[in-house]
Amino acid sequence: MNEAIKHPPRTHSEPLTVGTAEHRRALLQQMMLVRRFEERCVELYQAAKIRGFLHLYIGEEAVAVGAMQSLEPRDVVLATYREHGHALARGVDPGAVMAEMFGKVNGCSRGRGGSMHLFDVSHGLLGGNAIVAGHLPMAVGVGLASRMQRTGSVAACFFGEGAVAEGEFHESMNLASLWKLPVVFLCENNSYAMGTAVERSEAQTDLSLKASTYGVPAYRIDGMDVEAVEQGVRGAVAIARESGPVFVELMTYRFRAHSMYDPELYRDKQEVAAWREHDPITLLADRLRAAGDLDDDALAQMELAVTETVDAAVAMAETGELEPVDDLTRFVHAEATR
Amino acid sequence: MSRVTMTYREACRQAIREAMLRDERVFLMGEDVGAYGGCFAVSKGLLDEFGPSRIRDTPLSESGFVGAGIGAAIEGMRPIVEIMTVNFSLLALDQIMNNAATLRHMSGGQLGVPLVIRMATGAGRQLAAQHSHSLEGWYAHIPGLTVLAPGVVEDARAMLWPALQDPDPVLIFENAALYNSEAEIDDPPPVVDIRSAAVRRHGSDVTLITYGGSLHKTIAAAEQLASEDIDAEVVDLRVLRPLDDATIMASVANTHRVVVVDEGWRTGSLAAEITTRIVEQAFWDLDGPVARVCSAEVPIPYAKHLEDAALPDVDKIVHAVRRTLGEGA
Numbered sequence: 001m002n003e004a005i006k007h008p009p010r011t012h013s014e015p016l017t018v019g020t021a022e023h024r025r026a027l028l029q030q031m032m033l034v035r036r037f038e039e040r041c042v043e044l045y046q047a048a049k050i051r052g053f054l055h056l057y058i059g060e061e062a063v064a065v066g067a068m069q070s071l072e073p074r075d076v077v078l079a080t081y082r083e084h085g086h087a088l089a090r091g092v093d094p095g096a097v098m099a100e101m102f103g104k105v106n107g108c109s110r111g112r113g114g115s116m117h118l119f120d121v122s123h124g125l126l127g128g129n130a131i132v133a134g135h136l137p138m139a140v141g142v143g144l145a146s147r148m149q150r151t152g153s154v155a156a157c158f159f160g161e162g163a164v165a166e167g168e169f170h171e172s173m174n175l176a177s178l179w180k181l182p183v184v185f186l187c188e189n190n191s192y193a194m195g196t197a198v199e200r201s202e203a204q205t206d207l208s209l210k211a212s213t214y215g216v217p218a219y220r221i222d223g224m225d226v227e228a229v230e231q232g233v234r235g236a237v238a239i240a241r242e243s244g245p246v247f248v249e250l251m252t253y254r255f256r257a258h259s260m261y262d263p264e265l266y267r268d269k270q271e272v273a274a275w276r277e278h279d280p281i282t283l284l285a286d287r288l289r290a291a292g293d294l295d296d297d298a299l300a301q302m303e304l305a306v307t308e309t310v311d312a313a314v315a316m317a318e319t320g321e322l323e324p325v326d327d328l329t330r331f332v333h334a335e336a337t338r
Numbered sequence: 339m340s341r342v343t344m345t346y347r348e349a350c351r352q353a354i355r356e357a358m359l360r361d362e363r364v365f366l367m368g369e370d371v372g373a374y375g376g377c378f379a380v381s382k383g384l385l386d387e388f389g390p391s392r393i394r395d396t397p398l399s400e401s402g403f404v405g406a407g408i409g410a411a412i413e414g415m416r417p418i419v420e421i422m423t424v425n426f427s428l429l430a431l432d433q434i435m436n437n438a439a440t441l442r443h444m445s446g447g448q449l450g451v452p453l454v455i456r457m458a459t460g461a462g463r464q465l466a467a468q469h470s471h472s473l474e475g476w477y478a479h480i481p482g483l484t485v486l487a488p489g490v491v492e493d494a495r496a497m498l499w500p501a502l503q504d505p506d507p508v509l510i511f512e513n514a515a516l517y518n519s520e521a522e523i524d525d526p527p528p529v530v531d532i533r534s535a536a537v538r539r540h541g542s543d544v545t546l547i548t549y550g551g552s553l554h555k556t557i558a559a560a561e562q563l564a565s566e567d568i569d570a571e572v573v574d575l576r577v578l579r580p581l582d583d584a585t586i587m588a589s590v591a592n593t594h595r596v597v598v599v600d601e602g603w604r605t606g607s608l609a610a611e612i613t614t615r616i617v618e619q620a621f622w623d624l625d626g627p628v629a630r631v632c633s634a635e636v637p638i639p640y641a642k643h644l645e646d647a648a649l650p651d652v653d654k655i656v657h658a659v660r661r662t663l664g665e666g667a
């Protein structure tokens with residue numbers, strides 16, 4: 001089982017879910033949006049429009065896109081600093097995300113958070129959290145509030161496998177299980193925490209065993225296959241809503257550096273190339289073609305639509321205003337309604 | 339003796355190398371110090387030179403590996419623990435404060451924790467609220483710790499060895515904005531103590547007291563003021579705990595006016611402590627109130643113009659000095 005971590009998952013020639021062709025094309029387009037959005041972010045970073053840390057999700061798009069499909073508007077999403085894909089897949093306005101990275105006041109966090117801290121309460125997105133594992137206890141609290149208020153909502157908490165080594169992971173699993181809270185722990189296992197491969201940081205690399213120890217049911221899913229993710233997470237969300245926490249390990253891979261300053265000394269170019277062969281976007285596009293549900297024209301149209309969305313997002317960011325410096329110390333405490 | 343030019347980063351690396359070569363009890367551990375080469379590339383190359391037993395990559399477990407450093411230090415090793423940044427040291431705060439700082443005392447002097455913890459600190463790179471803390475003043479609050487903040491390349495090179503000789507825990511704060519700074523220093527490096535401040539610029543009109551990442555801004559401000567015929571003295575604290583009162587008060591006795599520059603937030607800050615000590619010990623030497631240039635009372639925002647507005651800079655220091663000189667007798 002551990003071997004699966006180092007090597008790309010097998011390509012699934014058989015589609016795992018049989019959604020409508022329309023739905024499957026929508027999944028494809030969402031993944032393309034995340035990809036093109038982030039590719040544009042790289043250009044804008046090089047042009048110094050975006051600064052600070054920029055962690056790309058390229059290669060991992062199937063995870064956020066697939067996982068969001070089964071979440072309802074009342075559900076709450078908590079993610080890491082690698083969360084552009086989560087924000088977009090959750091439906092946050094791409095323009096507000098881009099403007100945030102430009103540090104503009106029309107950004108989803110008013111330019112105060114940047115790439116690592118995308119917040120949009122209207123979409124149930126509680127960050128954008130940049131302390132590894134720091135948001136897991138919060139997810140437990142979100143689940144607790146749901147139980148106590150009987151809202152039926154679920155907390156979907158995304159984190160990297162690196163977080164599993166932190167005490168907060170273990171404390172959160174135990175609490176959520178003890179109190180039977182509706183939390184889905186979505187572990188995005190991309191094999192590396194910065195430069196540390198999982199087998200160099202975990203004495204037990206079968207992460208599902210850790211969840212089982214706390215009495216939390218655990219599932220491992222091919223995170224390069226958006227349909228497998230959708231189907232698997234749908235089941236997990238149903239269990240969480242009904243009875244208590246679930247742990248889902250999504251096997252994925254980041255194609256790019258950890259952030260913008262990473263010489264990637266710790267991994268083989270061949271390993272990256274091998275995973276690129278399992279690009280989640282190509283995988284689904286090929287499947288759709290094979291099923292006769294996608295042709296060159298349709299794909300070109302999707303590319304066009306995505307490009308237009310990204311262009312519009314950049315335009316919104318470019319034309320956005322900077323918050324007046326006089327407002328510097330706002331939002332430290334609650335304000336009287338203005 | 340010769341002179342060599344190196345960056346602050348290289349100075350940190352050479353200091354670690356030298357310590358590892360001189361004392362086999364010394365080892366380095368922390369997140370990504372090995373295969374990745376250190377998140378600020380400080381330990382790049384050391385894994386090849388010393389091997390994975392002495393250049394130890396740890397999981398993301400700040401509390402765990404800092405605690406392990408404490409245990410190993412008690413039992414005769416000389417660990418250098420690297421916490422990527424002060425922001426993540428908060429996960430290890432319990433170990434630092436409740437164990438490292440207290441064990442000698444609680445055990446009635448039976449135990450000692452000769453541990454060095456290095457971490458990057460500071461804002462200014464648009465990393466937003468969770469990655470921009472300057473909490474060295476907090477750590478300077480804790481009895482049982484020695485807290486260092488090398489602000490120049492020479493100190494980055496020279497302070498690690500005496501820190502490792504200390505029988506008690508020493509925290510070293512490396513302001514991330516300094517890693518690329520470069521200077522020519524003595525080779526071999528000078529022997530420094532880890533108890534005294536350094537006067538970086540002599541002057542007679544006003545004393546500017548600072549440390550770490552604010553040092554270069556303060557020196558730049560002093561130079562700008564010189565063109566206005568204001569002669570500023572710059573005191574680099576270097577050691578935030580224990581504070582070198584003698585150097586501070588001697589300078590105040592000479593200039594009679596003080597501006598303290600500190601990247602920490604103003605309330606309850608190191609700057610507040612220094613100001614109080616001056617008021618306690620040198621009140622009659624003062625010709626006017628002590629001024630402070632600190633960070634604004636806000637989590638550090640991402641947007642550049644807001645981050646800049648939140649942090650001390652040359653302009654703010656210059657203005658504070660002008661105001662101070664305009665006040666009082």
Ligand SMILES: Cc1ncc(C[n+]2csc(CCOP(=O)(O)OP(=O)(O)O)c2C)c(N)n1
Nearest residue numbers: 082130131132160161162163192193194426
């Ligand atoms: C508590 C804490 N320690 C260290 C860091 C620095 N850091 C940021 S991301 C990261 C790697 C995390 O890896 P993983 O959880 O696997 O997520 P990935 O980045 O692969 O998505 C590290 C060490 C941090 N942000 N928080």
